[in-house]
Amino acid sequence: MGSGKVTDWQGKHVTVAGLGVSGVPAAKVLHGLGAVVTVVNDGDDERARAQAAELEALGITVRLGDGATLPEGTELIVTAPGWKPDKPLFAAAEKAGVPVWGDVELAWQLRGPDAAPWLAVTGTNGKTTTVQMLASILRAAGLRTAAVGNIGVSLLDVVLGDEKYDVLAVELSSYQLHWAPSLRAHSAVVLNLAPDHLDWHGSMEAYAKDKGRVYEGNRVACVYNVADKATEDLVREADVEEGCRAVGFTLGTPAPSQLGVVDGILVDRAFVEDRQKNAQELAEVSDVNPPAPHNIANALAAAALARAFGVPAKAVRDGLRAFRPDAHRIAHVADVDGVAYVDDSKATNTHAAGASLAAYESIVWIAGGLAKGATFDELVAGAAKRLRGVVLIGADRALIREALARHAPEVPVVDLERTDTGAMRAAVAEARKLAHAGDTVLLAPACASMDMFANYNKRGDAFAEAVRELGEGAGA
Structure with missing residues (x-):
C-alpha cells in the first residue's frame, strides 16, 4: 500500500494504535469510509473503557490492555x-x-483534489506562536485560512469539513513528521533545533532527521534559521521540487535570499525583484507582540512563509499587529512592589527557557519539573549573570540544582521539596523574598509539568493565582 494515495477504503483492514485525542476521531473517520477498524490500546482504565464503549457502539473492534500484538489481517496502522x-x-x-x-x-x-496547500511549521520552540502569527498574516491578506495540526484543531476535521480554505497554517511536531511519509508542503520552516523528546526519538540525529522531513518535496521555499546551522543543514539534505529556494531568517541584517532586521524594521530580501540591490520593508519591531528577540525570529519565519505564498508586505504588518499571543507565553502577570512577575510556563524545555531568560536583565527564576532526559549546564551557564536567585520545584529539580552549583555557585537557591497543590504559592512567596525592585520573577521551568500539574496551562494558572494573591496582600 506504500505511501501512495488510497482512494478506496472499503473493506481495508486498518489498526488504529492508541485511543487518545487523535485515535478516536481517526477510528471514526476510517470506519465511516468503510474500513474494517480495530483499535489497540496499552491502557485499560476508566477513560479508555468509556472511549472503547463509544467506538464499539459504532461497530469498531477495540482491544484494551494489548497494544503490542498486530491484529490478524492488518493492512495499515494509523x-x-x-x-x-x-x-x-x-x-x-x-x-x-x-x-x-x-x-x-x-x-x-x-x-x-482541490485541497488547500499547507504552509508547515516545526522546530523545538516557537511553533504555535509562529503558526498563529502566520494565520493572522494570511487572514490580513484576505485569504481563508486556519491554524491547525499540533495546536488542537484536528487536521482530519479541517480536511474532511465543509469549509473551503485557500491555504492552511500547519504546526507539526517531530512525532507527527516521523509518521508522515508522503506529506509535501508548499513551503516549510524548521525554526530551531535543540535536544528535546530524545527519550522518544532515541538520539539527536533521529530527532533532527524527523524535523527535516518537513522540507521534503517543498515547492516554493524551505525557510531556515540563519543562527541555527542545523536547520540550514536539513534544507541542504532535503529532496525538494525544482525551483524551490532556501530562504533564511536572521535577527541581523539580511543577506540576499533572507529576511532580517535593519534599524528596528523587519525587511525582506528574498521575495523581491533583484535581491542583490532591493529590500522590502514589512513591519516594525514594535508591531511584534511581545518584541522579545525569539519572538521577532518567530515573526520573521511567519513572514517568510506568507511571502512565499505571495502575500503583500502590508498584510505582514497588519497580521503581526492583529496577533495576540497565547496565555503562558512570556505573559506579564503583574507588578508587585516594583517587581515584574512573568509567566512562561510554556517553556517546557531548556531551549525555550533559555530564550525566556535572555529577555530580562535581573531574574529570580522559578524552574523545575520533569526533565525528559534534558541536561541543564548550557542553560545555567548562559543565564548565570542574569540570575538574582532561583527557586526550584518538581521531580527533577536536583539536575538544575547541580548545574547551578557548577556554573552559578554564588546565586542563592531555594529548593522546595513539596509537590502538593500549594507548592507554587510557596515558590512565589520564596521568589518574592529574593527579588528587589526592578527584578523580574520568571516562571520558565525548562521542564514538563506533569509531575505536579495536569499540563503547563494549569502550572501557569497556579503561578498567576499566587501572584495575584501577593498583589492583594501588598494592597496593589
Whole structure:
C-alpha cells in the first residue's frame, strides 16, 4: 500500500494504535469510509473503557490492555503521535510489510483534489506562536485560512469539513513528521533545533532527521534559521521540487535570499525583484507582540512563509499587529512592589527557557519539573549573570540544582521539596523574598509539568493565582 494515495477504503483492514485525542476521531473517520477498524490500546482504565464503549457502539473492534500484538489481517496502522517508534507493534508491522501512518499522514491522504496547500511549521520552540502569527498574516491578506495540526484543531476535521480554505497554517511536531511519509508542503520552516523528546526519538540525529522531513518535496521555499546551522543543514539534505529556494531568517541584517532586521524594521530580501540591490520593508519591531528577540525570529519565519505564498508586505504588518499571543507565553502577570512577575510556563524545555531568560536583565527564576532526559549546564551557564536567585520545584529539580552549583555557585537557591497543590504559592512567596525592585520573577521551568500539574496551562494558572494573591496582600 506504500505511501501512495488510497482512494478506496472499503473493506481495508486498518489498526488504529492508541485511543487518545487523535485515535478516536481517526477510528471514526476510517470506519465511516468503510474500513474494517480495530483499535489497540496499552491502557485499560476508566477513560479508555468509556472511549472503547463509544467506538464499539459504532461497530469498531477495540482491544484494551494489548497494544503490542498486530491484529490478524492488518493492512495499515494509523498511530497516535505519542507512540514511540520502538514499540513491539511497529516491529511486527515492519516484519509483515505493513505501513504505519500518523494522524497527519491520514489527513494528507484524505484531502480532496482541490485541497488547500499547507504552509508547515516545526522546530523545538516557537511553533504555535509562529503558526498563529502566520494565520493572522494570511487572514490580513484576505485569504481563508486556519491554524491547525499540533495546536488542537484536528487536521482530519479541517480536511474532511465543509469549509473551503485557500491555504492552511500547519504546526507539526517531530512525532507527527516521523509518521508522515508522503506529506509535501508548499513551503516549510524548521525554526530551531535543540535536544528535546530524545527519550522518544532515541538520539539527536533521529530527532533532527524527523524535523527535516518537513522540507521534503517543498515547492516554493524551505525557510531556515540563519543562527541555527542545523536547520540550514536539513534544507541542504532535503529532496525538494525544482525551483524551490532556501530562504533564511536572521535577527541581523539580511543577506540576499533572507529576511532580517535593519534599524528596528523587519525587511525582506528574498521575495523581491533583484535581491542583490532591493529590500522590502514589512513591519516594525514594535508591531511584534511581545518584541522579545525569539519572538521577532518567530515573526520573521511567519513572514517568510506568507511571502512565499505571495502575500503583500502590508498584510505582514497588519497580521503581526492583529496577533495576540497565547496565555503562558512570556505573559506579564503583574507588578508587585516594583517587581515584574512573568509567566512562561510554556517553556517546557531548556531551549525555550533559555530564550525566556535572555529577555530580562535581573531574574529570580522559578524552574523545575520533569526533565525528559534534558541536561541543564548550557542553560545555567548562559543565564548565570542574569540570575538574582532561583527557586526550584518538581521531580527533577536536583539536575538544575547541580548545574547551578557548577556554573552559578554564588546565586542563592531555594529548593522546595513539596509537590502538593500549594507548592507554587510557596515558590512565589520564596521568589518574592529574593527579588528587589526592578527584578523580574520568571516562571520558565525548562521542564514538563506533569509531575505536579495536569499540563503547563494549569502550572501557569497556579503561578498567576499566587501572584495575584501577593498583589492583594501588598494592597496593589
